[in-house]
Amino acid sequence: MEKNDPSKKIEEMQDVLISAIAQTMVLYGVTVSVGRIYGVLYFSDAPMTIDEIKEEVAMSKASVSNGLRELLETEMVSKVWKKGERKDHYIAEKDFIRNLQTFLVKKLRQERTLLYKAIEQAKPVFRDIAQDERADETSREQAKQNLTHLAEAEQYLDWIMRLSNAMESGEIFTFIPKEKEED
């Protein structure tokens, strides 16, 4: 089929949008190439194979394969089975809010896990020193101060847990509705 003017313009604007989408993903730590894979899938009406994507983004099959794995892990892309086809097919999750939800929940949970472990390790040590009457006063003061820090950090962990729960369950939408409310 011959390329006509309107279809060229459409492609051009899709490329502008794909670039912008990829750039926003860079903000959240994704490579621009991986962002473009997502962008190409976003604008595809039909599920695409690795080879089809490879063609569009001009990358090696290995890179596309790796990129897709990353996008599958963050749930921005999923594999679909296509009847009669042997190759794997991929589609983009087009709901941007859902993508942000998934991303944030994952990050906040990882953060929580990391901090939680360290706090649990440090807390008893500070507690012991704070209560040890044979310890020097400076150390006991230090320990007490650090216990205060830890208590504050624990409040933070609790807060991000409640935030990620509200995000994951969709409860957040009762506070910030998906649709703009009427005036």
Next chain:
Amino acid sequence: MEKNDPSKKIEEMQDVLISAIAQTMVLYGVTVSVGRIYGVLYFSDAPMTIDEIKEEVAMSKASVSNGLRELLETEMVSKVWKKGERKDHYIAEKDFIRNLQTFLVKKLRQERTLLYKAIEQAKPVFRDIAQDERADETSREQAKQNLTHLAEAEQYLDWIMRLSNAMESGEIFTFIPKEKEED
């Protein structure tokens, strides 16, 4: 002053916590070295100079200077003036919730700006093609479909704008209070 057992233990645990803090910052795209600079400042009772920080994190002065600039930009650290002292002094913002607020608001706004520009560029092009009776049917269909995508994306932009506003103003705390509520 001689190092005694409790003070060594305290330092050890602070290092564990600094590592954890730095790791969580890595999750959000910050270098582990920059994360450690923040961690060191977090546990310092007094404002610190570049040279003092440099000593603690074992990095070059230039690296510490660059790291501090990054932390200043993200508002995780601020400069304080110390009477009678010529050197700049730095302190950490210790409120983790505030740090997350600042980070998210900044990212969401950047994302909004990027996508908004691309959408504004593409929308009139799609609209023209969708309405152009001389354009081929396939292109007109494509254009209409893309306009739907853009409308959904605009809803997303609106949502993240409302989310970042709620974050920035602190309105979010009426929905997810800082302190855990009583049972």
Next chain:
DNA sequence: TAATTTGTTTAAATTTTATTAAACAAATTA
């Protein structure tokens, strides 16, 4: 004003990350 201190910029070196071609393994088909 000259010397010193302080912080940043620059340019080179190092380290890390991303990319790819080729090798490989698994599944499918002939």
Next chain:
DNA sequence: TAATTTGTTTAATAAAATTTAAACAAATTA
């Protein structure tokens, strides 16, 4: 079973980032 197709892993290369020493500029002090 042999040949082919498909997707991933590996090892080498290329690209990007971090880091640093040295040069620099600005401010301060002697």
